[in-house]
Amino acid sequence: MKRYGPPDALVSPRFAGIATFLRLPFCADPAGVDVAVVGLPFDTGATFRVGSRFGPRAVREGSLALRPAYNPSQRVAVFEELSVVDAGDAPVVPGATQPSLDAMRAALAPWHAAGVTPLGLGGDHTVLLAELRAAAAVRGPLALLAFDAHADAWDAYFGERYTHGTVVRRAVEEGLIDAHRSTLMGMRGGLYGAGDYDEARDLGLTIVPWDDLAQLGTGVVSQAIETAQGPAFLSFDIDFVDPAFAPGTGTPECGGPTSAQALALLRACRGLDIAAADVVEVLPDLDPSHITATLAATVAYEILTLIACRPKAAGAIGEVGSPGTSGRPEASGRDGAP
Ligand code: MN
Ligand code: MN
Numbered sequence: 001m002k003r004y005g006p007p008d009a010l011v012s013p014r015f016a017g018i019a020t021f022l023r024l025p026f027c028a029d030p031a032g033v034d035v036a037v038v039g040l041p042f043d044t045g046a047t048f049r050v051g052s053r054f055g056p057r058a059v060r061e062g063s064l065a066l067r068p069a070y071n072p073s074q075r076v077a078v079f080e081e082l083s084v085v086d087a088g089d090a091p092v093v094p095g096a097t098q099p100s101l102d103a104m105r106a107a108l109a110p111w112h113a114a115g116v117t118p119l120g121l122g123g124d125h126t127v128l129l130a131e132l133r134a135a136a137a138v139r140g141p142l143a144l145l146a147f148d149a150h151a152d153a154w155d156a157y158f159g160e161r162y163t164h165g166t167v168v169r170r171a172v173e174e175g176l177i178d179a180h181r182s183t184l185m186g187m188r189g190g191l192y193g194a195g196d197y198d199e200a201r202d203l204g205l206t207i208v209p210w211d212d213l214a215q216l217g218t219g220v221v222s223q224a225i226e227t228a229q230g231p232a233f234l235s236f237d238i239d240f241v242d243p244a245f246a247p248g249t250g251t252p253e254c255g256g257p258t259s260a261q262a263l264a265l266l267r268a269c270r271g272l273d274i275a276a277a278d279v280v281e282v283l284p285d286l287d288p289s290h291i292t293a294t295l296a297a298t299v300a301y302e303i304l305t306l307i308a309c310r311p312k313a314a315g316a317i318g319e320v321g322s323p324g325t326s327g328r329p330e331a332s333g334r335d336g337a338p
Pocket of ligand 1: 125148152164
């Protein structure tokens, strides 16, 4: 079986080569792949500053700083557990939301059908709807775990129902996520009305504002994993992090977590059954020193690590780190492929 991973950084230095994510092989064939990194360069759904269509490119460039072979925080040799490729970018139609959602969903569907876990790089958060449509078609309704300064659960923005601020409500309405299994963490900043969070909670979603998350810490994440019960989508909007640490984003909200706090909360997602995931809302034009792109790449790498240590499919044996196990889900339908 083919295996895909990054080149040895002590043979080919990290600044050399073509800037795919982690310099992984570019590959469009799902055979032998566990995780496919897919760029989603769409920002027509953004309601404030635009430019996250260049996010995937920036995150790939930012990923060159990483040393990905071993993650000491989770004690995982990620690419001994997972075969990972960069599948390039999904097609989009600039300025046209519905055709873009269709095109991105269609690009992601074959990966899900082959049992591969897509890791999306946004793009504004509208891309989540395409990702969830592709995932739910194969996996059924998912739990959504999101780190975000915003709940993205408004009904409409300027009369538009398909924007980065409304996708969570659309996902509930379309039955793509099970609201009662879903937790959104990190909300802060001003609202349009006193009842905004209550309206989101009325959908069944658990909303944990940053002020509460800051007090309660990783226990909230443990609770969210327990509530998720089954396949989940893990979504990380980079504006979850304080703009002092992640200035390159379209709708910054001050007073959020440091990058260290955010990474600790993300690492606490170990044990989540991740069916798909993304990192979104990176806006490189506002990103001096590539600080946001480097953080977003780190977040994507931590998510890869979480995928490497997600619970095994029924019938599989062994835990990540124990010798003689591949760490790959056995129910993927891919293992019989030539
Ligand atoms: Mn968002
Ligand atoms: Mn946000």
